[in-house]
Amino acid sequence: MAEEMKKRSCGTEAEESSLKRPKASGRESKGGSSDKSPQKASSRIASDSKAQTAPDQETRPFEVKVDAETNKKPEAEASSDQARPASSQDTDQQLRELAVKGLAGAQAEVESARKEVESARAAVHFAENCWRQAISSNDGEQASKWEQKVQEAKQKVQEAKQEVQEAEQKVREAKQEVEKAKQEVQEAKQEVQEVASKDFDIAACTRPPIIVKPRTFVELGPCKQACLEAVRRNLPLQTESTTVRVSPTVLSRCMRGGKTTVLMHVFDELKNESKNPIFISFNGDSQIMQLKNESSLGTMRRAIAVALLKEKPAKRDEAARILCRQNVLEEYLKDKKDVVLIVDELNVLLKPDKSDDGYAEVGAFLREQFLDPSGRYLIFSTHIPTGIGLSHLLGKGSGSTRTAETIKMPSSHDTKSLRNMDEKCEALTPCEAAYYGQMPSLIYSVKTHGFNILERFQAIGCEEPTAALTKCFLSEFFTGERGENSAPIRVFDSLTESPASGQIRWIPAYVAKMCSRLGLSEIAGWVEEIPKLSERVESGLDWEAIVLVALSLRCVQAKYGFVHKLLHLPSMTEKVKGVSLHKVPKENCDTPNDMVAWWKGRTISSEAFPYIAVLSPSYARTAVCDAMWIYQQHSTSELVVRGLQSKLGNKVPASDMPDGILGLLVRGNAPANSKPPTLRKGWEYKTADEIRDFLGASLSALYPADWFSTPRS
Structure with missing residues (x-):
C-alpha cells in the first residue's frame, strides 16, 4: 500500500515541499497525541473541509478606490507653482509622488496576500484529498x-x-498619507507675495509690545x-x-536676561531722535521663523521686508509667504539716512554651534548694508557673542575682519x-538675587x-546625556572657560552668560x-532648595546647601x-x-563617628571601587559636620574621611574633630588670610580665595x- 501511495500524484516530493512552512504547528506540537486511526480521522474531514471552503469576509479582495486626482497634477496647481520657489515646488511634488507610490505598494501587498490565502486554501484541499x-x-501511516x-x-x-x-491596514495608512500630502500641497500652493519698494515705509517700522513693566527698571538706563x-x-x-x-554692538546674555527689553527701549529712543530704526526678531514669539528650504539670507531679507511693510501681516503664516529680492531692499534703503537695524536673538538664525555656507552670505549682506x-548701523542680541555663525558676521577669514x-x-x-x-519682589533675599544671577x-x-524654567529647559532639543557631556559641563561650570564650538554642551548656551570673550558662566x-x-x-x-532655604534669613541653611552642591x-568631577x-x-x-550621594537619617547625625558608622553598615558593590560617598545630614542640626565625604580605594582599604562645617559669617567651630578625620571650615565671610x-x-x-576657587x-x-553691594560685617 505504501508503494501505491508513493505513485499517486498527491504523494510527490515536490507537492509535499510546497506545503512546508517554518515553525509548522502539527498536532503533536500542541501537546496532544496524534490519532492515527483512519476510521476516526475520516469523521473530521468533512467539517474541516467545510470550514475552509466557506466564504471568508476577512480574505475577500480588498477594494481600494483611489482618487483619480491623486495621480495627476491639476492645471490650477501647476500654474500657481510658477510663482513659488523652485525648490519648494519640487519638494511638494516629490512628497506627493512618494505618498502615491506608497499607496500603490500597499495595494499590491493586499493583492499578493489575498492570492496567498487562495493558494493556502488550495493546499488544504489538496492535503485533505x-x-x-x-x-x-x-x-494508517500515510493517513497520519x-x-x-x-x-x-x-x-x-x-x-x-x-x-x-496587515496589508489592508497599510492601505488605509497609505491613503491617509496621500490625503495629507494633498493637503500639504494645497497649503503650499497659496500664492507667494513678492514685495516691491512701493510696499515699504521705514517710518512705519514698529517693535513688539513691552511685556516687562516693573515699577522701576533696575540698571536699564546705563545699558x-x-x-x-x-x-x-x-x-x-x-x-x-x-x-x-x-x-x-552686541548684547549677550542667557534667556530672560533682559536683552529684548533693552533693545525695545533703544528702538523707542531712536524713534524719538528721528532716527530710522528697524526692529526684527528671531525669538520663538516673533512672526519670523526660518522656513524649510529657505536660506539664512532669505530669512534675513524676509524679516527686514516684513518690518518695512506699510501693511503688516497679521499672522506667522502670512509673514511666511512674503518674498523679497535683495535688490529691492538695496534700492529702497540707498537714499535712507540714520538707519539702525536692531536684531533680537540673532543666534537663532546664525547658530553658534553650527557651520552653514549660508552664514557667510548673511554676514556679507549685513556688513555691506548696515x-x-x-548713515547705517547694526545692533543685535545673542546668547553667546562667539561661534561660527557670528564669526561670519564679523567677517573673520573674509578679509573684512x-x-x-x-x-x-x-x-x-x-x-x-x-x-x-x-x-511680588518685595520678599526677595540677597541669596535669591544671586541665585538668579x-x-x-x-x-x-x-x-x-511665573517664568517656567523647566518648560524652557525642556524646549531645548538635545541628545541623551553622555559622559562626554557631563565632563564638558563640569569643566566649563568650574573653570569658566568656554569650550569648542562643536562641543555637545553648546546646545545649552542659552542658560549661560559670557562675561568676556572665551568666558562662560552658568546661571545657578x-x-x-x-x-x-x-x-x-x-x-x-x-x-x-537654595532659594527656599534663603527665605529663612540668617539661618545659614542656604549657604550650607550651596557648599553641599x-x-x-x-x-x-573626580570621576573625570x-x-x-x-x-x-x-x-x-x-x-x-563610583560617586554616591546620600541623605543620612537624623538619628545618625549627632557626631561624625555616627555618620561614618551609618555608612559602614551599608553594602558596597565590588564594582564601585574606588568610590567617593557624599553624606548630607539633611540640614539636621549636627554637633560638628554639615557634610562629609568618604573615599575608599578598594574593599580592604582604610576609609579616608573628611568633613566640613559651613558658617554664614566668620565664626569658628565649637568642637574638635574626632581623631583620623580632617575638618574644613568654610565661612561665608572668611578672612583673606x-x-x-x-x-x-x-x-x-x-x-x-580658597573657598571661591572651590565654588568655581x-x-x-x-x-x-x-x-x-558692600561686604557684610
Missing part, C-alpha cells in the same frame, strides 16, 4: 502524515489571513545709554579697507532696588510672571535642570580625572569609578560676602 485516499486505503499536512496548510491559511489584514552712544558714535562712520571697519555705508562692541547688561547687587520692581529681568520674570537657577538632565537628581534637588559636583585640592584625597592610582586654629583640633580654616566660576557668585 490525500488524507481521504489514505483512509480509504486503510494506510497527511493529517499533519492538513494542519500545516490550515496554519498557512491563518497566517495568510493575518498578512491580508540703554551705552547702546545709544554706540549708535551716535558709529552711525556717521564709513568702513574703509585700511583704516576703519565699523563694529556692530555697517560699511555711512572686525570686532563687536559688547555692552554690559543690567545687573544689580542692590537688593532694595530689586525689591522695588514689583510688590543678579539679573533684574530674570528676577522679575520669575517673581511676577538653570543648574538644577542641567543636573537633572545629566542624571544627578540628588544634586538637582539640593540646588532647587559644590562639594557634590567636585566629587563627580580632576580632583580639587580642597577635597584632600590621597594620590590615586586609578580614577574614581587664615591662621591655623589655636583652640580647636582637627580643623583647617579656609580663606575667602559659576557658583562663586553665591559666596555670601558677595551677595551685597
